[in-house]
Amino acid sequence: MKRNLAPMYLLVSLAFGAILPVFYKQPYFYFASYIVLQYVALSVAWNLLGGYGGYLNFGTSAFFGVGAYVSAYLFNSLGIPEVIAILAAGAVSALFGVLIGYSSLRLRGVYFAIATLAATTLVQSIVLNTPALGSAVGLYIRFPAAPAIYGNLIELLFVAMFGISVVSIGLSYWIENSWIGRGLMALRDDEQAAETLGVPTFRLKLYANVLSGFLMGVVGSLYPLYIGYIEPYSIFDLGISFNVFVMTFIGGIGTWQGPIIGALVLGSIQQAASVTVTSQYNLAVVAAAMLVFGIFSPGGLKGIFSRLFGKRSTGTVN
Amino acid sequence: MFVQVSRRRAVSRTVAVVAVIVILVVAGGGYYYYTTSYVPATTTPIKIGVVIQESGFLALAGVPGLTAINIWANDTNAAGGISGHKVQIIAYDDASDTSKVPALIQKLISVDNVDYLVTLGTVDTAAAMPVASQSGKILLGLFGTNANAGINYNKFFQAAPIGPDPNYDQVRGYFELAASINPKPQTVAFVAVQNDFGQQCSIGGAKAAAVGGFRIVDNETYPPTQTDFTSLMQKVKSTNPDIAFICSYPSDSVGIVQASKGVNFTPKLMGGGMIGPQFTALEAALGKSLQGIVTFAYWVPEPTLNFPGVNSFILRYEAVANASGAAAFDPLGYLYPPYSYAAMQMLTQAIQGCNCFGNNDQLGTYIHGHTFTTIGGNMTFAASGEWSYSRVLWIQYQNIAGASVSAFSGPGHQVIVWPAAYKSGNLVYPFAGWSG
The missing domain is CATH 3.40.50.2300 (Response regulator)
Incomplete structure (x- = not known):
């Protein structure tokens, strides 16, 4: 009987992330790694609908921003404990996913992508005109104390983001191998045929959008504690959405490993470039990488590994 | 039983494995270098860590500001340094992207072991504030409005003459x-x-x-x-x-x-x-x-603002900007450069006057309690780190x-x-x- 080792890998990974800061003390490592892990979690979350379902969502920064603002407001202005604020941020982002899903998941292709872009602008405008959320001036964040086991807040944030990334990966793995994943892949390949065969396409897309939104919201909820100050233009920056899309694309869209590989490789290159060469060409490098992979290896890095080592990549997006 | 593997495929596999090993070794070596190569100096030099917009939409401000800081470093070193310590500028470009600021500031603090920090603009300074305040290092903000409102960090000082409100x-x-x-x-x-x-x-x-x-x-x-x-x-x-x-x-x-x-x-x-x-x-x-x-x-070349040294600084800025390419961003240098230079002059005078290099608490207290004569006029600071008086100018073209x-x-x-x-x-x- 074949044993499923995934839960054990999950627990070992979580334990590793939790104890690493106890033994290794280099704050810069945690600051840089936090951003890389943030992109791992966002890319994995994006892949649920964009990769398995083939619906390209360019509204990542909207979900991320909703999570950031909800947690900042609850934690900062109302004094609600961080853990509750984080979960509430995920819940509100999931609700946002329901609203966006109901209104736009009947659209296909470029029309859905445009709708998600519009959603980002809509949320940004709401924040800009809401004084309780700091409007254009933004919100300054009051910092909680780090638990004694960790030396400072960034170590705690690293552990939290590590945990969110691992849980996101676990969920993605489970979905890929469950009826939900198979249904999403079926509708990605031919939505009408899948519908005809009884796949509840709209329901599955909505599930994926809500779960994706929840994870993105939870990721965003930690960002105010990392940055210390949030304002609508950097939080709802389309560069976040673009980065996530390209990382997933380069890693290998539609596979659970692809977003992890893409975010780790591209995120690390971006972090290294900003302290060695320059940040100036960050997005240019990302765009160039996307062009190269788009032309020579649409399956991404995962596709290259699979070709070299004999396994076929499962995901493609038309 | 042997599995037949084509020659081409075997070569591809070998190349891939070698490539992965090379990437891992280079990445590991680079990381090792960044985390271990620097030995903290106790005597020399004084390291100034700068996170600034050298590219992106705010480079119009960041490039002239950094040029002025570099001129100050050259002037200071040519004069023998600060209390015998040479100064060294370590600058990172945040590409006008706020999300990069905390990690870059942290790298300056924990890897590059800088002594003082400098940022430019409200949003970048606000993003640097949490990390800087945890480190206890002096943070100089070049321009920006009310960036210390959220934290009230007592070792933050803002260079532009905006005022306490x-x-x-x-x-x-x-x-x-x-x-x-x-x-x-x-x-x-x-x-x-x-x-x-x-x-x-x-x-x-x-x-x-x-x-x-x-x-x-x-x-x-x-x-x-x-x-x-x-x-x-x-x-x-x-x-x-x-x-x-x-x-x-x-x-x-x-x-x-x-x-x-x-x-x-x-x-x-x-x-x-x-x-x-x-x-x-x-x-x-x-x-x-x-x-x-x-x-x-904040400063214009009118005769009523002829503070000692400012006109010669402007001439030097224009020469350096023309030689370095900063002139493409600001060839005259009336807006950001004078107060970027003045902020560094203030730091020089504070370190010398306090004679407390290495003790940021003492230095912060000293800055709060003294007046500094710079090319931007006399600088004194309120508790918030803003100027204690306002000298915003209104000009007509x-x-x-x-x-x-x-x-x-x-x-x-x-x-x-x-x-x-x-x-x-x-x-x-x-x-x-x-x-x-």
Whole structure:
């Protein structure tokens, strides 16, 4: 009987992330790694609908921003404990996913992508005109104390983001191998045929959008504690959405490993470039990488590994 | 049983494995270098860590600011350093992307082991504040409005002469100038960009308008991405205000000036908290269209602002900028460079006067308790780290010959009309209409 080792890998990974800061003390490592892990979690979350379902969502920064603002407001202005604020941020982002899903998941292709872009602008405008959320001036964040086991807040944030990334990966793995994943892949390949065969396409897309939104919201909820100050233009920056899309694309869209590989490789290159060469060409490098992979290896890095080592990549997006 | 593997496939596998090993070794080596190669110096040099916008939309500010810091470092080292310590600048480009700031600041602190930190602009400074405050290091903010509002870090010092009540002090001069006109104008129309600067400018403007007894007849806002202002300025014109108060960013300032000219919007006093006209590149582009506009400045080459050393600094800045390429961002250097240099002068004097290099608590207390003589005049700081008094200048563009850098070079083009202590000419009132 074949044993499923995934839960054990999950627990070992979580334990590793939790104890690493106890033994290794280099704050810069945690600051840089936090951003890389943030992109791992966002890319994995994006892949649920964009990769398995083939619906390209360019509204990542909207979900991320909703999570950031909800947690900042609850934690900062109302004094609600961080853990509750984080979960509430995920819940509100999931609700946002329901609203966006109901209104736009009947659209296909470029029309859905445009709708998600519009959603980002809509949320940004709401924040800009809401004084309780700091409007254009933004919100300054009051910092909680780090638990004694960790030396400072960034170590705690690293552990939290590590945990969110691992849980996101676990969920993605489970979905890929469950009826939900198979249904999403079926509708990605031919939505009408899948519908005809009884796949509840709209329901599955909505599930994926809500779960994706929840994870993105939870990721965003930690960002105010990392940055210390949030304002609508950097939080709802389309560069976040673009980065996530390209990382997933380069890693290998539609596979659970692809977003992890893409975010780790591209995120690390971006972090290294900003302290060695320059940040100036960050997005240019990302765009160039996307062009190269788009032309020579649409399956991404995962596709290259699979070709070299004999396994076929499962995901493609038309 | 043997599995047959094609020769081509075997080669590909080998190449892939070697490539992965090389990447891992290079990455590991690089990381090892960054985390272990630096040995903290206890005697020399003094390391200044700078996170600044060398690229992206704020490079217009960041590049001239960093150029001034580098000139200061060269001057200081040529003079033997600070108390025998040479100074070293370690600068990272955040590409005008705030999310990069915390990690870069942390790298400066924990890997590069810098002694002091420098940032530029409100948003970047606010993003640097949490990490900087946890480290206890002195943080110098070059420009920005109210960046310390959230944390109240007692070792933060802001270089621009805005004043202890930043929102109000930044703009009150415009309304005090208008209130001094006889007969006094009565109504004002606000136009503000929906970003951090625009909103703080509006808040301060509303307070100053109330203090001055002006009636606000229109209050317009627009997103920073807006490029066409014709309809907006037509609407503002229809309210027929006596004075216009505009809080805009560089590209919108250009659009608003062009649109106002297009719809022939001619209030009696035109201008406000406009960022943009002060940038030499935009001055040269707008040329005579700026004639008569009133906006703020921190330093201009007028005879009333001839602080010791500032004119020779400007000459050196222009030479260095031309040689280094910074001239593409700001060839004249009137806006950001003088106070970027002055902030570093302040730090030099503080370290020397306190004789406490290495003790940031003592140095912070010393800075709060003393006055520093710089090329930007005398600097003293309030508890918030802002200047303890305001010296925002209101200038009017006069005698503009055309659209070129030389048309704005030297005295007589940006005439100081407020405050009285630094006044270098009279306000031309009412606004004579658009030229150029």
